[in-house]
Amino acid sequence: MSLTDHQRTVFNYISEFQQKNGYTPSLSDLAIAFGVRSKNAIAKVVNALVREGYIQKDPKGRIKILEPEREQEYTESFVLPLFGPIAAGPADDAQAQVEDTIAIQEYVIAKPSSTFLLRVRGDSMVDAGIMEGDLVIVEKSAEPKVCDIVVGVLDGEFTLKRLMKNKGKYYLQAENAAYPDMYAADSLEVAGVVRGVVRKY
Numbered sequence: 052m053s054l055t056d057h058q059r060t061v062f063n064y065i066s067e068f069q070q071k072n073g074y075t076p077s078l079s080d081l082a083i084a085f086g087v088r089s090k091n092a093i094a095k096v097v098n099a100l101v102r103e104g105y106i107q108k109d110p111k112g113r114i115k116i117l118e119p120e121r122e123q124e125y126t127e128s129f130v131l132p133l134f135g136p137i138a139a140g141p142a143d144d145a146q147a148q149v150e151d152t153i154a155i156q157e158y159v160i161a162k163p164s165s166t167f168l169l170r171v172r173g174d175s176m177v178d179a180g181i182m183e184g185d186l187v188i189v190e191k192s193a194e195p196k197v198c199d200i201v202v203g204v205l206d207g208e209f210t211l212k213r214l215m216k217n218k219g220k221y222y223l224q225a226e227n228a229a230y231p232d233m234y235a236a237d238s239l240e241v242a243g244v245v246r247g248v249v250r251k252y
Contacts, residue, residue: 054103056186060168061085061096062105065114067164075106075114084191085167086202086209086242130154159247165192166246169202169211176200176211179226185250187211189243197221200245206237214241 054062064084068076078090078097087093097114100106107115130152160166171185179200181187187200195201201214203223212223212233223233 054100054105056168058096058099061093062100063163064167065100065106071164077113084165086169086189159188159249161246162190162192166190167243168249171211175225175227175230176213177227179213181211181226181245181248182250185248187245188247188249190246191243193244193246195241195244200226202242202245203233204238204240204242205233205235206239209242211245 061081064081065075068080068084076084078093081093081097082088082090085093097106097108101108109115132152156163167189168186169189171181171183171187174183181200189202195214197214197216199214201212201223203210203212203214205223210223210233212225215222215224215232220234221239222235223239225232
C-alpha cells in the first residue's frame with residue numbers, strides 16, 4: 052500500500068539512520084530529527100508504518116530491522132531526463148533534446164540521513180519563493196551561515212526565516228516586508244538549513 056509523503060520521509064530516515072549507525076533510531080531520535088516536541092506525533096507515524104508492514108517493533112516498542120525489499124523500494128533514486136533550457140522570459144525556439152539525466156534524490160538531498168521535510172504555514176517567506184503549503188528540504192547537520200534560510204528555534208519556538216547578523220548579534224529575518232525582524236529574548240538556535248523547496252501543482 053502507498054504511504055503519505057510524510058510517512059515515506061520518516062521511513063527513509065529510519066532506513067538511512069540504520070545503514071549509517073547499524074541500529075534503528077528511537078522515538079526520541081525521530082522527534083529530534085523532525086523537529087517535533089512530542090514523541091506521540093512520531094509514534095503515530097511509526098505505528099502506521101508497522102500496520103503497513105514497512106517496519107516492525109519488538110515487545111518493548113523498539114523499532115526492529117527493516118525488511119530489505121521495502122528498504123530497496125524507497126531508497127532508490129529516481130532518474131529522469133533533463134530537457135531544456137526553456138525560456139522564462141520572452142518565448143524562445145523549442146529545444147526538445149535531452150541534455151542530461153538527473154537523479155532527483157541525489158540532486159536535492161546531499162545527506163539523506165540528516166535531511167527531513169517541513170510543510171510551510173504562513174506567508175512570511177513569500178519573497179524568497181516559499182509559499183504556504185510548500186515542503187522545504189532541511190538538512191539538520193549543516194553549518195548555518197549568515198543569509199541562509201533556516202529552521203530557527205527562537206526562545207523555544209520553531210520558525211522558518213533567514214539567518215542574519217548585525218553588529219555581532221544574530222537575528223531572524225522574514226522575506227515579507229509585513230513581518231518585523233525577530234531577535235531572541237533568551238536564545239536563538241538553528242535546527243537545520245533549508246536546501247530546497249518542493250511544490251506540487
